[in-house]
Amino acid sequence: MKKTIITTVSRTALALALGWSASAALAGEIDSIAILAPEMGTDMGWNQQGVDAAKAAGAATGVEVVVAENLGYGDVRPTMRELAGDGADLLIAHASGYNTAAPEIGAEMGVPVAIVDSPDKLAAGTIADYTASGSDGAYLAGRLAAKMTRTKVVGIVVSGEPPSWNNMSVAFAEGVKAENPAVEVRYAVIGPAAYSDAAGGKRVTEAVIASGADIIFGEGNGSSFGMLQAVETTPAVDGGKAYFIDVIGDKTSIDKGFLLSSVVWDLTPVYTAMINDLKAGTYGSHNYDINLADGSLHLLKTANIPDDVWASVQEIQAQVASGAIVVEKKYDADSVHAMVTTVEAN
Amino acid sequence: MSLFTESFITTLFLGAIAAGMPLLLAGLGEQLSEKAGVLNIGLEGMMLAGAYAGFVVAWSTGSMGLGFVGGAAAGALVASLMVLFCVRLGLNQIVIGIALTLLVEGLTALLHYVQFSRSYPRLDGITTWPIWPLSRIPLIGPILFDQNLVVYFGLALVAGFAWIYRMTHLGSALQAAGDKPAALDVAGVDVFRIRSLAVLTTGALAGLGGAFMSVAAAGVFVPFMTHGNGFIAIVLAMLARGRPLWVLGGAFLFGGCLSLTTALQVAGVNVPTDVIQMLPFATVMLVLLIAGRKASLPQALGESFVRGAR
Numbered sequence: 001m002k003k004t005i006i007t008t009v010s011r012t013a014l015a016l017a018l019g020w021s022a023s024a025a026l027a028g029e030i031d032s033i034a035i036l037a038p039e040m041g042t043d044m045g046w047n048q049q050g051v052d053a054a055k056a057a058g059a060a061t062g063v064e065v066v067v068a069e070n071l072g073y074g075d076v077r078p079t080m081r082e083l084a085g086d087g088a089d090l091l092i093a094h095a096s097g098y099n100t101a102a103p104e105i106g107a108e109m110g111v112p113v114a115i116v117d118s119p120d121k122l123a124a125g126t127i128a129d130y131t132a133s134g135s136d137g138a139y140l141a142g143r144l145a146a147k148m149t150r151t152k153v154v155g156i157v158v159s160g161e162p163p164s165w166n167n168m169s170v171a172f173a174e175g176v177k178a179e180n181p182a183v184e185v186r187y188a189v190i191g192p193a194a195y196s197d198a199a200g201g202k203r204v205t206e207a208v209i210a211s212g213a214d215i216i217f218g219e220g221n222g223s224s225f226g227m228l229q230a231v232e233t234t235p236a237v238d239g240g241k242a243y244f245i246d247v248i249g250d251k252t253s254i255d256k257g258f259l260l261s262s263v264v265w266d267l268t269p270v271y272t273a274m275i276n277d278l279k280a281g282t283y284g285s286h287n288y289d290i291n292l293a294d295g296s297l298h299l300l301k302t303a304n305i306p307d308d309v310w311a312s313v314q315e316i317q318a319q320v321a322s323g324a325i326v327v328e329k330k331y332d333a334d335s336v337h338a339m340v341t342t343v344e345a346n
Numbered sequence: 347m348s349l350f351t352e353s354f355i356t357t358l359f360l361g362a363i364a365a366g367m368p369l370l371l372a373g374l375g376e377q378l379s380e381k382a383g384v385l386n387i388g389l390e391g392m393m394l395a396g397a398y399a400g401f402v403v404a405w406s407t408g409s410m411g412l413g414f415v416g417g418a419a420a421g422a423l424v425a426s427l428m429v430l431f432c433v434r435l436g437l438n439q440i441v442i443g444i445a446l447t448l449l450v451e452g453l454t455a456l457l458h459y460v461q462f463s464r465s466y467p468r469l470d471g472i473t474t475w476p477i478w479p480l481s482r483i484p485l486i487g488p489i490l491f492d493q494n495l496v497v498y499f500g501l502a503l504v505a506g507f508a509w510i511y512r513m514t515h516l517g518s519a520l521q522a523a524g525d526k527p528a529a530l531d532v533a534g535v536d537v538f539r540i541r542s543l544a545v546l547t548t549g550a551l552a553g554l555g556g557a558f559m560s561v562a563a564a565g566v567f568v569p570f571m572t573h574g575n576g577f578i579a580i581v582l583a584m585l586a587r588g589r590p591l592w593v594l595g596g597a598f599l600f601g602g603c604l605s606l607t608t609a610l611q612v613a614g615v616n617v618p619t620d621v622i623q624m625l626p627f628a629t630v631m632l633v634l635l636i637a638g639r640k641a642s643l644p645q646a647l648g649e650s651f652v653r654g655a656r
Contacts, residue, residue, distance in 0.1 A: 040455065040569065042459060042464060188608050196568055198566050198568045199364070199559045199571065206361065207609070207612060209357075222570070225468070225564075225566045226565075232468065251466075254465060
């Protein structure tokens with residue numbers, strides 16, 4: 001009996017000691033973080049913004065950043081184990097498809113994880129979500145599109161309906177409606193999670209342009225290059241140029257004169273805050289987001305936007321940033337469909 | 347603004363052809379392989395190789411025609427590995443097919459990263475060959491008679507394969523290579539050569555289908571852009587059970603349903619997107635299952651041929 005009590009007490013003490021030392025290490029010693037991206041970090045979109053932001057955050061905080069990219073959308077558990085085993089103090093699972101595996105491997109390997117599209121999984125010290133809502137920026141894009149459209153029809157083309165894109169689709173349609181209720185919004189999904197379907201992106205975008213849209217708001221990773229190709233090769237029904245509004249990344253460097261704008265996400269402040277929270281031992285106490293106020297979310301200015309239009313968009317941006325205009329965050333596909341139908345019925 | 351204008355309807359039909367053509371070419375190729383007894387699971391990889399090579403050649407030479415040739419050659423090159431490992435060495439066709447697809451996915455993604463990941467070059471609009479005066483017919487003309495050469499070639503190929511399968515000794519030899527390879531061997535026909543030719547032709551057609559996707563349908567190459575079309579083509583070929591015309595019907599039914607889903611969404615039909623997106627898959631499988639229920643696949647499909655083995 002005595003031996004059992006001693007053993008139990010010893011084990012408890014050992015566990016507490018290990019837990020304390022792990023906690024201390026977690027709170028203070030953040031040497032490296034790892035980001036896992038499903039596609040190459042050169043896609044001028046979601047993956048590139050994530051990888052570039054992780055590197056920038058690492059440079060700003062003196063933390064090494066390990067990049068594991070082009071991992072696809074399958075099972076990434078072995079890669080996560082390897083990265084955790086190599087000493088990563090945080091695993092950033094940069095794909096909604098990883099938000100089941102990451103918490104599992106995080107618990108297994110004792111490493112905090114960051115995930116997307118699962119804000120309800122927040123857990124102190126272990127899990128935080130960064131479902132970035134670009135709705136404020138998309139709202140501005142909608143206001144811009146409604147100001148610029150000649151045909152009074154604009155289109156939304158998406159390669160899937162993940163929450164963050166639904167969020168922007170709704171906000172874009174709201175922005176259009178707020179600016180000019182007479183403008184129709186037409187909406188089409190390329191396919192179920194057709195993130196790399198460039199041919200599908202071009203085919204669907206051509207159809208939306210033929211339906212009358214002269215401005216396309218496109219959300220689609222690799223498929224967005226097909227959307228861009230469609231606006232470059234397909235004139236609008238009035239014979240003039242069709243324009244493209246991108247999301248997340250900045251395609252200015254490859255633009256041939258058809259890029260109107262982009263709702264740019266800069267995740268650097270998000271990842272920097274994560275690292276600082278890890279150092280302070282407060283990781284997992286809250287989720288992370290992007291916003292207009294700190295510049296982590298902004299609308300891209302291109303040469304295709306006249307100065308007077310841009311000035312009025314800037315005024316609207318100030319109203320959104322100050323809270324005078326509130327863009328409600330909705331993440332479900334039904335809200336998108338309802339919004340598009342509502343706008344179309346006007 | 348009125349939605350269903352002639353321009354919108356024409357674009358939908360052109361979209362259906364653009365979506366169906368890669369499936370038609372790859373599906374006809376797969377059907378040829380299966381006729382000869384080789385289950386070519388590597389079709390996706392062959393398409394992707396064709397998409398990459400076709401784009402690179404078209405972009406670097408400025409010639410879409412050369413791009414298509416380059417795509418077909420790349421598909422045949424990948425198929426030559428299938429010939430080596432499966433036809434000549436008798437290794438498992440499914441394992442090798444999957445391995446080839448994974449190899450090509452990784453290789454093309456890497457090559458794209460090295461070459462294009464900072465510039466993402468895009469091709470100009472596609473060149474068409476109008477058949478005068480049919481191309482002037484309203485609605486039908488632009489859809490059917492003002493197309494890219496590959497589209498005309500694909501349609502001619504359906505008739506060509508139907509003729510070969512029904513009317514020629516080569517067709518009989520292909521059938522025998524898939525059903526009774528030992529009997530064909532006894533008859534003095536080289537089974538290895540028949541199967542090798544079939545697989546190489548499959549690779550060329552799949553590569554051409556992939557090149558059509560990158561050069562004509564998208565005008566750009568992005569990693570993984572074939573997006574499962576190779577596997578859909580395999581399903582089409584299996585459900586069509588040896589009949590080229592059914593591959594044609596299945597491919598364009600699929601493409602047509604994709605365009606229909608776009609039309610429904612653009613029209614604002616408030617049905618869950620998942621339901622609308624299921625339409626192409628459900629329709630094609632239903633039609634081909636009902637129509638093809640009495641047909642059968644080659645008896646020796648997927649089996650290696652070893653001369654003298656019992």
